Amino acid sequence: MEDRVKRISNLFNEIDGWVIAEIMLSIIVVWAFIKATQKILPWISELLPAKLRYITLNSVPILRVLALLVLIIWIVPLIFNITLQNFVFIAGALSVAAGFAVKDLASSVIAGFVALFEKPYRMGDWIKIGDHYGEVVSVGMRAVQIRTPDDNVVTIAHDRIWTDSVSNANDGYGTLMCVAEFHVAQNQDVSEVSALLKTVAQTSPYLNLDRKVIVVMQNTAFSMVYRLKAYPFEPRNQFAFITDMTERGNAALLGAGINLTSAPEELFSQTTGI
Amino acid sequence: MQVTSAGKSDESLPKLIQFGKYAWPKTEAQQTLVHLVEKIKLGISFGSQDDAIDADTLKAVSDNAFEIAIREQLCAKLLAALDQEYCTWAKTETNKRSQRIFIHPPMEIDILTEWATRQDLPVVSSISRFSEVAAAPCIVVPKLERFLSRRQVRMPELFDLLSKLACYQGRILVGCNSWAMRFLEQFEDIRLLLGPGQVFPAFGADALADILEAAVGDSVTLMSVSSGDSVFKRDDEGALCDPFLQELADSSLGHPWVAIEMLFQGLAEATDEARATTDKRSWVQLPSACSLPNTGRDAILFALHSLLIHGSRKIEDFDGLVPMRLPKGIWAELDRNGFVDLKDGYVSCAIRNYPDIRRELSAAGFNLDRL
Numbered sequence: 001m002e003d004r005v006k007r008i009s010n011l012f013n014e015i016d017g018w019v020i021a022e023i024m025l026s027i028i029v030v031w032a033f034i035k036a037t038q039k040i041l042p043w044i045s046e047l048l049p050a051k052l053r054y055i056t057l058n059s060v061p062i063l064r065v066l067a068l069l070v071l072i073i074w075i076v077p078l079i080f081n082i083t084l085q086n087f088v089f090i091a092g093a094l095s096v097a098a099g100f101a102v103k104d105l106a107s108s109v110i111a112g113f114v115a116l117f118e119k120p121y122r123m124g125d126w127i128k129i130g131d132h133y134g135e136v137v138s139v140g141m142r143a144v145q146i147r148t149p150d151d152n153v154v155t156i157a158h159d160r161i162w163t164d165s166v167s168n169a170n171d172g173y174g175t176l177m178c179v180a181e182f183h184v185a186q187n188q189d190v191s192e193v194s195a196l197l198k199t200v201a202q203t204s205p206y207l208n209l210d211r212k213v214i215v216v217m218q219n220t221a222f223s224m225v226y227r228l229k230a231y232p233f234e235p236r237n238q239f240a241f242i243t244d245m246t247e248r249g250n251a252a253l254l255g256a257g258i259n260l261t262s263a264p265e266e267l268f269s270q271t272t273g274i
Numbered sequence: 275m276q277v278t279s280a281g282k283s284d285e286s287l288p289k290l291i292q293f294g295k296y297a298w299p300k301t302e303a304q305q306t307l308v309h310l311v312e313k314i315k316l317g318i319s320f321g322s323q324d325d326a327i328d329a330d331t332l333k334a335v336s337d338n339a340f341e342i343a344i345r346e347q348l349c350a351k352l353l354a355a356l357d358q359e360y361c362t363w364a365k366t367e368t369n370k371r372s373q374r375i376f377i378h379p380p381m382e383i384d385i386l387t388e389w390a391t392r393q394d395l396p397v398v399s400s401i402s403r404f405s406e407v408a409a410a411p412c413i414v415v416p417k418l419e420r421f422l423s424r425r426q427v428r429m430p431e432l433f434d435l436l437s438k439l440a441c442y443q444g445r446i447l448v449g450c451n452s453w454a455m456r457f458l459e460q461f462e463d464i465r466l467l468l469g470p471g472q473v474f475p476a477f478g479a480d481a482l483a484d485i486l487e488a489a490v491g492d493s494v495t496l497m498s499v500s501s502g503d504s505v506f507k508r509d510d511e512g513a514l515c516d517p518f519l520q521e522l523a524d525s526s527l528g529h530p531w532v533a534i535e536m537l538f539q540g541l542a543e544a545t546d547e548a549r550a551t552t553d554k555r556s557w558v559q560l561p562s563a564c565s566l567p568n569t570g571r572d573a574i575l576f577a578l579h580s581l582l583i584h585g586s587r588k589i590e591d592f593d594g595l596v597p598m599r600l601p602k603g604i605w606a607e608l609d610r611n612g613f614v615d616l617k618d619g620y621v622s623c624a625i626r627n628y629p630d631i632r633r634e635l636s637a638a639g640f641n642l643d644r645l
Binding site for chain 1: 424425426427429456457459460461576579580595596597637638639640641
């Protein structure tokens with residue numbers, strides 16, 4: 001019994017008032033640093049173009065992990081008497097605790113760490129996980145937060161990357177593809193419709209001029225489906241861009257005497273996946 | 275371009291360079307970061323740095339004769355550069371079809387029309403005019419952006435002009451604003467039809483000194499407010515000692531017509547109390563950066579981008595060129611802030627603040643012009 005008490009007491013250093021003060025100070029410094037980066041860097045990024053914004057935003061979670069590592073390296077030797085034997089003992093105890101008590105939390109934290117390097121999503125990316133699509137506004141230790149087009153913030157635990165697929169629309173780049181769909185009656189001049197829709201996208205003020213405009217078409221039973229694909233210069237304009245292309249595209253088609261079709265929604269379900 | 279002193283006319287003559295080879299004084303990222311720092315400084319409101327001369331002893335001046343002399347000198351330089359590049363080509367008697375395109379950032383003067391008029395070359399200012407000059411061996415189409423309207427229904431008009439140009443059996447010199455060119459580059463027809471372009475080179479400190487010294491001569495001594503020295507002072511090796519002109523060249527993105535407008539904006543002379551009767555000194559400093567108004571910012575950015583692409587237009591022409599309804603009074607507000615000039619119902623880009631406009635558009639992610 002005495003031997004066990006002695007072994008446990010050997011795990012810890014002597015903790016006096018100064019050590020506690022140093023631990024408190026280190027926690028406050030790291031906490032202040034993390035909070036400062038979380039506030040200042042997103043603010044600065046809002047003043048930057050999309051390209052630089054992503055670099056700035058992506059540094060937030062990386063800086064947080066680095067700060068936490070520094071905190072651990074700072075605090076652990078103050079509390080624990082680090083030897084190989086003690087390390088194995090502490091690691092074993094923590095593993096058991098994590099395995100039983102907080103396994104979901106541990107899974108999310110580990111997934112978050114993996115996500116930091118694998119980069120299925122980064123701050124500023126437009127992602128879809130499950131039914132939720134939106135812009136990544138925060139990448140925390142346990143979860144990622146996205147802001148949906150309806151201005152809801154959805155929190156999704158990182159461990160969803162183990163089981164769900166993550167769709168990333170821009171993958172760290174400053175632009176993403178937008179698609180406007182048009183259902184045109186059959187027996188219309190295909191090249192005329194295609195050229196007309198292409199010009200609609202090319203004259204949009206939202207267009208990213210560095211990327212090509214593409215028109216893809218597919219026959220369906222009731223209509224010819226045209227999908228106008230183009231990139232906006234700013235991902236946040238994606239819905240305005242799609243609206244602009246749709247509005248002007250419909251007007252252009254009608255103005256050129258081209259008939260649009262309208263049919264029950266279910267009849268068009270087969271057109272997805274062009 | 276390397277210029278070491280005034281008066282060496284052949285060496286100091288700027289030569290047009292190939293489109294795409296323009297040496298920007300600062301990279302886009304640098305410009306954006308500098309702009310960011312300036313905005314932060316504006317927000318924090320730093321105290322003014324120590325200048326060599328007390329700002330209270332200076333008053334802003336506007337000297338018409340001084341401005342006219344410099345503008346004429348610059349115009350002469352630019353025309354000489356166009357002469358050098360296009361004169362022989364335009365006057366060559368050959369039946370071979372040939373086309374050139376001259377691309378330039380926004381300018382107050384229509385330099386290509388000026389050049390064509392001096393060379394007695396027919397200028398196509400409207401599509402209807404094209405038939406009148408179709409028999410000429412060489413024609414000039416300045417301001418291609420005048421035929422452009424970034425609307426799906428108006429694009430056929432531009433393509434109609436391009437078709438006419440494609441059928442023309444002579445030499446064609448087309449002038450186009452760099453922002454309009456950036457937009458038009460996405461259409462393969464333009465690139466194939468007009469071929470590679472030429473642009474003015476970036477004017478550095480020496481090139482600016484050359485223009486200013488030749489224009490003002492001994493009548494005025496330009497002094498830097500921050501250093502208190504003459505901006506033309508040179509060391510033993512002929513290099514400029516004062517950094518003012520280099521800073522001016524950098525701030526104006528290497529466009530000399532922007533640089534001189536910035537110079538005029540920051541021109542001052544001693545107040546009557548502080549001024550001696552024989553004092554021929556004028557004081558110059560870089561104007562402070564401008565920030566766009568925050569109200570209606572999105573609409574303002576789209577409006578300015580559209581203005582740069584289309585050039586000077588009637589105010590009402592912009593209603594269909596931006597994706598949203600432009601708030602009433604937007605142009606008047608931009609005029610008050612010095613970003614545009616309003617005259618007789620027309621709106622045009624204020625050249626003196628062109629670098630600020632470009633930086634604001636860059637920071638918002640808009641497609642910028644290329645040179």
